Amino acid sequence: MDFFYVLDMLGTLAFAISGALTARYKKFDLFGAAVIAFVTAIGGGTLRDVLIGELPVGWLKQGDYLWVIVTGITLTFFWGRYLEKMRHTLHLFDTIGIAVFTLIGLEKTLAAGLSAPVAIIMGTVSAVFGGVIRDTLSNETPLIFQRDIYATACLAGGALYAVLIYLAFTPLTAAVAMVATIMAIRILAIRYRWRLPQA
Amino acid sequence: MDFFYVLDMLGTLAFAISGALTARYKKFDLFGAAVIAFVTAIGGGTLRDVLIGELPVGWLKQGDYLWVIVTGITLTFFWGRYLEKMRHTLHLFDTIGIAVFTLIGLEKTLAAGLSAPVAIIMGTVSAVFGGVIRDTLSNETPLIFQRDIYATACLAGGALYAVLIYLAFTPLTAAVAMVATIMAIRILAIRYRWRLPQA
């Protein structure tokens, strides 16, 4: 899992930077920015760990997350203006993060003995709820409720993973297909402005 | 408990529809509507399960909730306009839901070995916090903080249950009296516009 570990850390870094940039835009102070960077990066995985009962939650036990997030906050504090110009690179890392977080969430939920539909939902929660908590704490209506297809990409990728495992493909094949699907849908959705219908 | 099971599912359906209708009104997309329907229906019970340590939380283990909520979302997506005209029926289901959720929350908390006052609070949390989380995620001040007596109905019903059990009535008698009390207070409160004093 070393390869996925690197992707996980890249995703965490991208999420932390995106959170810190949001805080910068909202004119929060350094502490506010740190909290927003943290909840963006680990909010989804934390909610998943709490709901499935994997306590203490992952980032408390695995120190790497902490230092990656602190790095993201520091980078944004000193080079925020420069990072804002790197939007495209950050966006790529962010998309990688979403795909990898969905995968990790799905596998952790299955490992906890829960059903495939629940695992698909928990994978998606892992990927998107950090952003939902970030927006809620910033007193905004969560962006993802209004115009974004990326949660749907996670649900579709998760469902594909479950089907491939059911058809006896190896977990690695299923994981790669899933991550590729989520990234492809996300990128196509942005290019062609796909949207979900309104409720 | 088959009878209470049916009431629980009816309540869950009513809460999911009420959440999806809120999302419709806020012009959320389908994913946003699904999240709001979910948190409205299972938010209160989820918070209770987390606080008392019953993990994984109930709806992850009991698949029925998932499908009832998906049904509620689907119904609202296709027949939302029609459902809005059925307000009175939905309101009845909703009132049933509140009463039954209070009962389930109270019994689960007592079963976890916690005290009666805590159980009354956790019963009320089960019934009302789904709506609080719905409003918070929708970037609204929770309705229930400003003008509604239904949380008070839950507290009163829960207290009655505790007193009846203390007086050695059977759990079934206490449960029926509690559910009837909550429904009666709720209906009277709406008819006669009862309100709590301001803080």
Added chain:
Amino acid sequence: MDFFYVLDMLGTLAFAISGALTARYKKFDLFGAAVIAFVTAIGGGTLRDVLIGELPVGWLKQGDYLWVIVTGITLTFFWGRYLEKMRHTLHLFDTIGIAVFTLIGLEKTLAAGLSAPVAIIMGTVSAVFGGVIRDTLSNETPLIFQRDIYATACLAGGALYAVLIYLAFTPLTAAVAMVATIMAIRILAIRYRWRLPQA
């Protein structure tokens, strides 16, 4: 720990009153005020207990918190106008509360076998997240994200505690030094209008 117990209860009372006064200002009804008083007083400790897996959360098992908070709500309901004039005394209790909550959170996290950096963060979460949840539920941007140095005081005090323990000072010495540091930074920050830089 009797002395810290008294400080804990004083802090809880101060937090509950501060929550109830906020609700009064927002024109919430009595139920809304009770919820806001509760989450202000026990929100931080509850989040900490959930994240580190100490379930059921503390205030469900330890009835004293419940009654202290109910006392705070009752006092504010009947003598809110008078309490608002006692701002300075309340502010002192509040500062005591922050320092003691940081200490308790830090010690509980270390006792759960987690690392010192995580314990410093969880101590700060214990002290400040009640206010963050209060502001979020009241549909406000959390005050602490914008202009307040008190979370930073908690982090500094927590770090000092960890260093003193590492240097083999007794827990009591470290605790007293920590509480004194947090209170001193807080009081100086208010007097000299210290602020963190913006993100």
